[in-house]
Amino acid sequence: MTIRAEHEIHQRRKGRNVGVGLMLGGFVVLILALTFVKITGGDFEMPRIEEGQ
Amino acid sequence: MTDISYQAPSQETEASLGDYFALMKPRVMQLVVFTAVVGLLAAPVNVHPVIAFASILFVAIGAGASGALNMWWDADIDGVMKRTAKRPIPAGKVTPDEAKVLGFALSGLSVMMLALSANLLAAGLLAFTIFFYIAIYSMWLKRLTPQNIVIGGAAGAFPPVIGWVIATGSMSVEAWLMFALIFMWTPPHFWALALFMKSDYDDAGVPMLTVTHGRKSTRFHIIAYTVPLVVLAVGTAFSGVGGPIYLATAVVLNAMFLKGAYDIWRRDEPQAEADGYKVEKTFFRLSLWYLFLHFGAILVEALLPAAWGIWA
Numbered sequence: 033m034t035i036r037a038e039h040e041i042h043q044r045r046k047g048r049n050v051g052v053g054l055m056l057g058g059f060v061v062l063i064l065a066l067t068f069v070k071i072t073g074g075d076f077e078m079p080r081i082e083e084g085q
Numbered sequence: 086m087t088d089i090s091y092q093a094p095s096q097e098t099e100a101s102l103g104d105y106f107a108l109m110k111p112r113v114m115q116l117v118v119f120t121a122v123v124g125l126l127a128a129p130v131n132v133h134p135v136i137a138f139a140s141i142l143f144v145a146i147g148a149g150a151s152g153a154l155n156m157w158w159d160a161d162i163d164g165v166m167k168r169t170a171k172r173p174i175p176a177g178k179v180t181p182d183e184a185k186v187l188g189f190a191l192s193g194l195s196v197m198m199l200a201l202s203a204n205l206l207a208a209g210l211l212a213f214t215i216f217f218y219i220a221i222y223s224m225w226l227k228r229l230t231p232q233n234i235v236i237g238g239a240a241g242a243f244p245p246v247i248g249w250v251i252a253t254g255s256m257s258v259e260a261w262l263m264f265a266l267i268f269m270w271t272p273p274h275f276w277a278l279a280l281f282m283k284s285d286y287d288d289a290g291v292p293m294l295t296v297t298h299g300r301k302s303t304r305f306h307i308i309a310y311t312v313p314l315v316v317l318a319v320g321t322a323f324s325g326v327g328g329p330i331y332l333a334t335a336v337v338l339n340a341m342f343l344k345g346a347y348d349i350w351r352r353d354e355p356q357a358e359a360d361g362y363k364v365e366k367t368f369f370r371l372s373l374w375y376l377f378l379h380f381g382a383i384l385v386e387a388l389l390p391a392a393w394g395i396w397a
Binding site (some may be wrong): 041044048051052058069070073 | 099100101133135136139142201202
């Protein structure tokens with residue numbers, strides 16, 4: 033019996049890892065977009081801690 | 086023992102990404118996303134598209150999380166019922182512990198992120214919906230009372246309210262009308278399914294109405310819930326989310342739905358068995374279109390300019 037370097041289970045793991053990676057990447061982009069929209073929105077105010085000090 | 090023989094058992098249990106996705110009940114998620122989007126767009130407040138997209142995504146993730154937790158809790162009965170035997174846990178693709186961890190992790194993530202993207206009230210409603218579906222419906226009522234579907238239906242009815250709250254930050258009568266529409270629709274929908282799935286719920290020991298009160302009583306319950314549903318669905322036309330398109334849609338659909346419920350009520354088991362539960366299956370398929378088209382009509386009304394005479 034020979035040991036195959038590429039087994040079906042490796043393909044399945046690779047698919048899973050790529051999928052998780054893409055989802056994490058998408059999540060980062062979504063948070064970035066949300067942050068941008070929130071801080072450029074009309075009702076956003078910067079904290080005024082420095083002014084009082 | 087060689088490396089190959091050692092790896093063999095894990096090979097059978099290692100899940101693919103698609104198996105984890107299947108845990109999240111994608112078809113239920115579709116309905117949740119659709120009704121939440123309608124709730125969000127029907128609200129009289131404009132939401133930035135990025136915030137709307139992100140918020141609906143987090144609602145979908147929350148719905149998926151509760152689906153995974155439901156599959157974890159119900160793994161024993163899912164394996165017994167024909168309809169659910171191929172789900173990832175009974176099929177041996179995902180372990181119950183994996184489903185539990187995924188469900189809890191995504192529940193926390195979705196609620197937290199919805200609080201950040203929309204508001205605390207929407208996040209609180211999402212958290213309550215997940216809690217209701219898992220603790221109240223799955224863990225408590227489902228195996229205890231034949232009213233399981235009636236009360237449990239509330240969990241599926243919350244998404245349009247959450248959508249509305251994402252937009253407005255508060256609740257109103259229109260949001261609760263959309264809630265009531267799904268809430269009243271759920272029992273006839275599931276009882277029709279229980280009528281033609283025959284022994285499934287019996288085998289699993291789930292006290293569905295067909296098991297505890299018999300099929301004749303279930304047929305009566307379907308029409309008993311359909312009548313108030315029809316009044317509610319048509320009456321919604323005269324609320325803030327209604328309009329002439331919704332009214333026309335509702336009148337046609339409710340006439341068909343009432344006719345279907347009446348036909349089910351007038352039949353008995355020998356008649357149903359003779360034609361392979363044709364009327365019950367038709368009613369079940371119609372019920373899917375019924376909900377989709379009612380919310381579709383609310384969406385159309387929301388997207389059209391407000392120039393509709395008495396509805397303007």
